[in-house]
Amino acid sequence: MGKFEVNLKINDLPVTIEEGTTILDAAQKLNFRIPTLCHHPDLCVAGNCRVCVVEQTGAKTLPAACATPVAEGMEIFTNSAKVRQARKHVVELLLSEHKSECTSCYKNGKCELQELAIEYRISEDTFLKLVEEKGYTIDDLSPAIIKDDSKCIRCQRCVRTCTQIQSISALAVINKGDEQKIATFLDKPMHSVVCTNCGQCVSHCPTGALVEKNYIDQVWDVINDPNLHVVVQTAPAVRIGLGEELELSPGDRVTGKMVAALRRLGFNSVLDTDFSADLTIMEEGTELLTRLKKALVDKDESVKLPMTTSCSPGWIKFIEHKYPEYLDNVSTCKSPQQMFGALAKTFYAEKKGLKAEKVVSVSIMPCTAKKYEADRPEMRDSGYKDVDYVLTTRELAAMVRQAGMDFSALENENYDSIMGKSTGAAVIFGSTGGVMEAALRTAYEIVTGREVPFENLNIMPVRGLKGVKEAKVKIENVKPEWGFLEGVELSCAIAHGLANAKILMDKVKAGEADYHFIEIMACPGGCLGGGGQPMPVSDKIRQKRMDAIYQEDESLEFRKSHENAEVQAIYKEFLGEPLGHKSHELLHTTYKKRKKY
Amino acid sequence: MDAKKLNKVDLIFDQEGCNALEVLDKALECTPDDIINDMIDSGLKGRGGAGFPTGLKWKFTRAEDDPVKYVICNADEGEPGTFKDREILDKVPAKVFTGMAIAAHAIGAKKGFIYVRAEYRFMRKTLQKQVDEFNQILKDKGHDFHIELRWGSGAYVCGEESALFESMEGKRGEPRNKPPYPTKNGYLNKPTVINNVETLVYATMIFRMGPSEFNKLGTADSCGSKVFSVSGDTNNPGIYELEMGLHVNDFVDEFGDGDTKAVQIGGAAGFCVPRKNFNNLVIGFEGIPTGGSMMLFNSTRSMYNVLHDYLEFFTEESCGNCTPCRVGCQQLLKGIEAVKSGGKSPSYLDDLKSLAKTMRTSSKCGLGQSVANPFISIIDNFKEEIIY
Amino acid sequence: MTDVKELIQGKIKTFGNNRTALMPILQAIVEDKNHLDEEDMIEVADALDISTADVYGTATFYTFLDTIPRGKYVIRVCKTISCHMAGKDEIFDTLKDVLKIKEGETTPDKKFTLLIANCMGWCHKGPVMLVNDDIYTELTKEKVIDIINEYQEK
16 A cells, blocks of 8 residues: 655755654754664654754754654755754753763763764853753673663653563553652662563664673683683574674674684683584474474373474563463573583583683673573582673674774684584574574474475575564474374464564463474574674664674585584594483473562 | 623632533433534633633544543643643533543543542542542443543643653653644553643533623623632732733732732743733733633832742743743843853853743743743843843 | 451452452452451562552552551641631641651550641632541631541541
8 A cells, every 4th residue: 555655855955755753864864963862763652852953944943853753745944043952952951961071981982972072063061061960870790780770861762761662561661750760660670670681772772771791801801810711602593693793784793803802812722612502402303302202102192292492591580570381381401501501511521621610601692691591500510600700792893892902803703613514594693583484494404305395405584574474384204203293283483572572472372372482592593682782772783783694694615404513523532412311410401480470 | 892890700610500410421321522622612721821722622532533531531630820720620620521521422432530640649639539430430321431640740841731641651750752643642542632731621611601601701802701720929819710811011900919010820831911001912722821820020020030930930941842942941040140240241142032032942842932932022021131 | 357368359350350449459458457468469479460560559559558567547637728818837847746746656545647748639618527438627726636536536
């Protein structure tokens, strides 16, 4: 259906645009930049910061460009004297209730308010400072996220993120007037409320009010300690995100440069979470097939289907809080990060002749929830904390900058061995649908002896940014030992972003779904859009990162997890077989019910 | 200017001359278009303060093609100095309900709500009983319209229509972005007519007396009469219905205590008129508009204290959503404190006035936009009382 | 005190199992026990399937929906301009003296809480105060003492 179009003028230039769009959209079409703070392409309109006000001929007030729909014949001016004065005032007001300690602020140089202050040449003392008298405290009790109300500008991007993208609403606006602020239930610390640590609030915060808890100094310390052997693992989505934080563009693949940089930072061994992602497929694929057998052949009613993935710690905490009755449906596999960690201090240490207590394991993750995951008491199966420090993509970039490297000029280098090899199936873990696709590539081949029936192994139905995806794969001409799966149509579903996870889980709960296998990632786009990835983020940027992930997959020699030579070797030398005794000990875990509210 | 002399009128509280239920019977026989045309012809503008033509509001809502529409009576009277809606609901509730039923008939609504501020909860039992009785009458007449009561919980900003909808929807009473307007997206996003208590009574009266009789009163811009809440330094505080369009001077002659130095017209969000302007300003939409609050100050009063009270009020009652209002109110308040104490020089008042103008143009809703009214009018006229 | 669960379900019956029931529910709980505590807000969130932070955020927006314990009788003295001009300071001081508490405090016997509030719509009859839902106008020092005595005996 054709949409109505509206004609208007912006700064005397005519523009035609769809009805229902905003003045901001129309200005963007003409390449006029209107500053924004509360506006975010991921979120619904708020119109509360008022920094995007524009002048409209005939109107007494200055409408907010982000919140005002275009209308026929409108005449808009985006840079009149009135507009500039109003914007300057708005920025000055925000600064007056903002703790301006820019030089020591974690977001220094990355703060949207700071950028506007520079743009409008704000002098700090136009209005009285209000922040001192408010008595704000900093909540740094969570292992993942720090909330500092004194830096908050009340744009409510975090609130809308937590509600719309994640369906959690751990953060809300409380009080009114001069006491209005963003808080949790009863203003409790973040770690004690229903928060998944996903960090989407962090990656949508324009200032330093919500940031990840950083472990940069701790990691420098262990690197600099000659008595320690520091191994680092890099998650799939870091290699397609890191460049953005280091002056490259969204979608630039920097795997080789990243490895080189990590080596120069002084890590003793640069290894890959992708190795343990392949391992995860072996374990999780086998678990799925085992569950299917128990359910379909043995009619064992204690076996729960659909089975869901367990790689995303935000998702795990979500289901522990919100759908604890489905915890038995979650794969018992640890996430690739934690599998790696458990092996680093056992298998790896053994092979390298190191004492486990001298091995420090660091992971680079696109995620803030991974910091929490590493801290879980269950994650000490090696006898030590399996993963000692978790850095986000952003923190790694900060270290690279601190080290004075010209990142874009680095020559590509390869991962170390052992636990450095991976396949394309592991790389795509970084995208929504990737775990599903990787699992299907391997499981289908185990069962039938043939490759998945999709062109060039690309299982297109599970890919893309659609919130909830479904796919069915018919299993035919199976190997004799998998006879019970002959003719079975494997029913799969994928959700990313916890609001979509909720949709999917409610469907399961209502008995409206016949899925066998569900992949859920807490963040929109999957890990490539994780709470620890570079900012800004939008679907446009997520799509570019996603394209890069699939390019990386196609560029690799091996694209199926079971083809990973190091994975084959570790089963032969150490683990035995998938779901074997050793696997259970090191690679699997349990979950616990948490309070719903 | 064809200003009117002070003329006390008795339409709103008149009990004998108007049987609300007879008016209702008559109205229900008319077509919606006739009702709306009468309302437009009467020239009635909203009596809550904003002054949007009531007939047009009804017309726009009627034009919306939606089977579900609402009529809401805004009884969240919270403007300091205003207390007439309470009195109206107390004395002539049937006229309010009738106005709602007429509006409902005109726009095609089956459900109406009265949103009353929490401070008036002492009326709860009586009002509920009266609503129930009225609903029964409507039911008996076979008229498909039903009124329910909703209560506020102490938030001035909920008098702003879209904030009121949010509150009724169980949310924080934060005003919405506009457009869209309530006539299209009101309560639960449905087309909604929302009128002030007094406006609805005038709707009832216009229907009884005819639009031409009504607009014989008042001026071209300000038709009819209006209920004023008179308080402050006056010997006769209370509620008075006066013909619209009178001079401030005539008002002060009637209600002043002989020493009036300023009148605050329109409540905390209104304008301060100093003695020197009493003669040349008219109370009405062509001059100083008001939702009815008329507060008089004599020469013993400090206008610094008056302004300080207002700013403290706005600082607390701002919803906090938009920057200009949330932070601007605090800056104006702290700002005059600093000037008064000598911490800031008198020229800082110019910076604050400029800020107030930004609040007027850039705030999201009428609350933030109107803080500049008292601020600028008091600073301009009583600067010497503000500075150190 | 009514069981909060029952109370919530009663309101849901009247107003529907959706968010429009939130204000009536919160109002009813406050009417019943003069404030909302943590468990109450959890019950409400559970019943309406909204987050506790949302319930808390909504409640704290409204002056009358207290989220900290209040006395049996909540006294709100109007501080806005006309009551100010009419002498609310003396009224407030009298209350502080009689009740021996400061603004925002509750008497040790949990009987009275003393608050200051914005305009209550009685500007022609100031100073005024609310005691729970009941309004008292044209207050004098003597009148206030009498009123408190009456409530003391209730």
